[in-house]
Amino acid sequence: MPMSARVNRGTGRLRSAARFRVAAAAVAAALACAIPASAAFATGQAQRRQAANQTAAARRVPVQDSQCCAPTAADVPKLGGDYGDQDYSSLSTITPLNVRGLAGAWRASLDDTAVRSAQESTPVAVSGDLYVQTGQGDVFAVNGASGRVIWKYTSGLTGTERGVAVGNGLVFSALGGEHVVALSQQTGSPRWQVQVGTPGQDTTANGSATPWTLYYKGLVLVGTENGGGSGMRGHIYALRASNGSVAWSFAATAGPGQAGHGSWAGDSWLLGGGDVWMPPAIDPRLGLIYLTLANPEPRTDGAARAGNNLYTNSLVALRWNTGKLVWHFQSVHHDLWDYDNEMAPVIASVRYRSGVRKVVIYGSKTAWLYYLDAQTGKPVVPVHEKKVPVLPALASSPTQPVPDGDSLVPTCPGKTGIDRPVPGYASGCEFAPFGNKPVVVSPGRGGGGNWAPLSFDQKTGLVYDPASEENAAFSSGLPYGQPTFWSPAGELRGGVLDAIDPRTNTIVWQRATRYSQANGDGILTTASGLLFEGSPDGLLYARSAASGKVLWKWQTGTGIATTPITYFAHGRQYVAVFACGGSVPCNLWAFRLHGTVPPVKAPARQPVRVLVSGPTVAGSAIADTVVMGRTWDTSTHSPGRTENLGSQTAMAPPVMTVPAGTKVIFVNPAGNAKDHCARSFFDPASFTIGPLAPGGSGSFHFVNPGTYFYNDCAGFPWNTGEIVVR
Numbered sequence: 128m129p130m131s132a133r134v135n136r137g138t139g140r141l142r143s144a145a146r147f148r149v150a151a152a153a154v155a156a157a158l159a160c161a162i163p164a165s166a167a168f169a170t171g172q173a174q175r176r177q178a179a180n181q182t183a184a185a186r187r188v189p190v191q192d193s194q195c196c197a198p199t200a201a202d203v204p205k206l207g208g209d210y211g212d213q214d215y216s217s218l219s220t221i222t223p224l225n226v227r228g229l230a231g232a233w234r235a236s237l238d239d240t241a242v243r244s245a246q247e248s249t250p251v252a253v254s255g256d257l258y259v260q261t262g263q264g265d266v267f268a269v270n271g272a273s274g275r276v277i278w279k280y281t282s283g284l285t286g287t288e289r290g291v292a293v294g295n296g297l298v299f300s301a302l303g304g305e306h307v308v309a310l311s312q313q314t315g316s317p318r319w320q321v322q323v324g325t326p327g328q329d330t331t332a333n334g335s336a337t338p339w340t341l342y343y344k345g346l347v348l349v350g351t352e353n354g355g356g357s358g359m360r361g362h363i364y365a366l367r368a369s370n371g372s373v374a375w376s377f378a379a380t381a382g383p384g385q386a387g388h389g390s391w392a393g394d395s396w397l398l399g400g401g402d403v404w405m406p407p408a409i410d411p412r413l414g415l416i417y418l419t420l421a422n423p424e425p426r427t428d429g430a431a432r433a434g435n436n437l438y439t440n441s442l443v444a445l446r447w448n449t450g451k452l453v454w455h456f457q458s459v460h461h462d463l464w465d466y467d468n469e470m471a472p473v474i475a476s477v478r479y480r481s482g483v484r485k486v487v488i489y490g491s492k493t494a495w496l497y498y499l500d501a502q503t504g505k506p507v508v509p510v511h512e513k514k515v516p517v518l519p520a521l522a523s524s525p526t527q528p529v530p531d532g533d534s535l536v537p538t539c540p541g542k543t544g545i546d547r548p549v550p551g552y553a554s555g556c557e558f559a560p561f562g563n564k565p566v567v568v569s570p571g572r573g574g575g576g577n578w579a580p581l582s583f584d585q586k587t588g589l590v591y592d593p594a595s596e597e598n599a600a601f602s603s604g605l606p607y608g609q610p611t612f613w614s615p616a617g618e619l620r621g622g623v624l625d626a627i628d629p630r631t632n633t634i635v636w637q638r639a640t641r642y643s644q645a646n647g648d649g650i651l652t653t654a655s656g657l658l659f660e661g662s663p664d665g666l667l668y669a670r671s672a673a674s675g676k677v678l679w680k681w682q683t684g685t686g687i688a689t690t691p692i693t694y695f696a697h698g699r700q701y702v703a704v705f706a707c708g709g710s711v712p713c714n715l716w717a718f719r720l721h722g723t724v725p726p727v728k729a730p731a732r733q734p735v736r737v738l739v740s741g742p743t744v745a746g747s748a749i750a751d752t753v754v755m756g757r758t759w760d761t762s763t764h765s766p767g768r769t770e771n772l773g774s775q776t777a778m779a780p781p782v783m784t785v786p787a788g789t790k791v792i793f794v795n796p797a798g799n800a801k802d803h804c805a806r807s808f809f810d811p812a813s814f815t816i817g818p819l820a821p822g823g824s825g826s827f828h829f830v831n832p833g834t835y836f837y838n839d840c841a842g843f844p845w846n847t848g849e850i851v852v853r
Contacts, residue, residue: 686707
């Protein structure tokens with residue numbers, strides 16, 4: 128297929144084709160296994176094929192720059208492993224042939240205080256010890272061979288943190304409230320603590336936080352974010368490791384006198400967003416750091432910030448010692464869809480037709496990956512400015528940069544499958560504009576690719592990216608006060624693990640996952656041909672890096688939103704992962720061959736559909752009746768007294784439980800002004816009640832157990848209810 132024909136292949140056909148390549152390989156393997164031959168002969172054939180494949184890959188994959196991208200070995204001193212964030216290890220004691228013997232070496236329960244969201248801190252390993260932080264504001268040093276806690280530092284500053292950094296005998300940790308602390312690596316005693324932020328731009332008054340730290344050559348790098356909401360200007364700060372003072376800073380939006388300042392209307396740059404969610408990759412040879420910057424703010428009100436809004440939704444290359452901007456590349460112009468860049472970029476040397484090029488690889492929730500020359504920022508895999516629909520009221524851009532090759536997931540809603548839109552909405556492909564009428568866009572705000580770290584395997588030469596399949600809805604919020612940016616209740620969600628050839632940006636294999644893996648479930652690959660990845664259901668997987676086939680899995684007891692690491696301690700190779708999906712206890716697991724600690728009970732099964740928020744009420748308490756167009760009044764335990772056309776839960780109650788065989792009555796009160804309707808979707812038993820005029824009613828007999836979602840098909844599709852039949 129010519130390269131030009133691959134442009135914008137982000138459809139369901141691509142997904143099917145990619146999976147077909149895996150299926151064909153599986154069929155071939157099955158046929159090979161069916162040949163009557165001895166086990167030894169079959170094993171020998173498999174080993175020879177694997178060796179041949181590795182030899183072919185070795186010819187294709189150039190030697191990586193040792194200054195940025197040497198594989199990790201005994202130590203993993205930072206998030207991403209090496210400076211190039213390849214998350215690739217040279218350790219090879221654990222192999223595809225013996226990984227089934229992997230078992231728990233130890234399990235350490237760190238914090239017993241519940242947190243509202245999953246812990247996101249990936250541990251680091253230095254000299255056989257692990258260092259990890261928790262959302263409760265604590266930092267731990269743990270013996271990597273035994274799981275014994277060496278020391279614990281308690282700050283009392285809670286926040287969502289993604290990993291500490293170790294350097295020069297210190298452990299550096301970001302904490303809640305934009306604090307950064309330096310601790311003694313040996314004792315955990317604090318050496319200094321500072322609070323970062325620029326007044327009026329990214330302080331705690333702006334809701335800002337610091338999610339990560341990175342140590343490099345006497346500097347501690349830290350970024351700020353406020354959740355991508357409204358009213359801040361993201362920064363990266365370089366602190367002196369000796370005392371925490373600021374050496375330099377870089378702001379994510381182009382201010383007066385900076386190149387790109389003209390891409391902002393008026394003073395919209397001042398609180399224009401650009402969260403810094405993940406640490407940069409570093410190229411010591413070029414003296415550059417590569418940083419991804421998130422979406423502009425306000426998130427969906429494009430009219431308030433006309434222009435391309437540099438440097439949001441961009442990768443920027445900065446001088447490591449001064450923070451001076453060298454080049455930038457913007458992957459989404461004037462973002463309206465929360466398509467921000469949250470993933471840590473990866474540096475890799477790749478063999479193209481023009482020769483070996485050192486590239487920076489990164490992507491965003493648009494589901495596209497970009498491959499930029501590390502020195503110049505110019506695309507190595509061609510990028511085209513694709514014409515997209517324009518809405519002047521949003522000042523939307525007429526074009527968006529789309530690379531050749533394959534998208535991580537489909538970029539348009541499907542007619543069937545996970546990415547089909549909830550009924551009642553208009554729908555559009557990525558970059559579809561929106562107005563008063565809600566539009567469902569695919570992919571949604573969760574990806575494509577999100578902040579889960581990628582991995583580049585130095586033997587296969589492939590990039591591995593966990594991606595999300597989900598939609599999102601957008602509207603102006605007018606005329607009813609409906610939401611402007613949301614995930615429709617009842618929509619389906621899932622994910623994929625993609626293996627991508629960086630020479631062509633094409634998918635080599637793709638594996639479907641039950642859950643979205645893009646929100647923190649990063650990838651680790653090893654020189655022995657293994658790929659490790661966690662999952663929101665608590666399972667840690669080991670796969671073949673060559674095919675994606677699951678070779679081993681382990682139940683950790685709670686959801687995983689971190690990246691596994693592998694390290695060496697006391698003469699053994701270990702694999703570790705921090706599992707804490709919002710429940711307690713938080714388990715830091717370590718595994719080794721022939722371990723003796725067993726797996727634990729699985730957590731409650733995670734839903735694959737977006738649940739309706741709001742109280743759950745037994746139908747028997749309210750005569751098995753849903754009142755349409757009204758919200759539930761928790762103070763009176765009854766439907767509200769006035770019609771609500773903007774709420775996402777104006778079905779009272781929003782969630783009702785009934786036994787199988789119940790007839791549920793739907794009522795549009797006479798006091799309402801609008802017709803209302805209840806239409807089920809994506810469920811085995813379908814029903815449509817109405818549209819009902821004010822004073823009307825209808826009913827449906829629920830025979831079979833299950834969960835039934837329905838929305839208001841009278842023009843208010845965001846209004847959704849849920850019936851749980853037991």
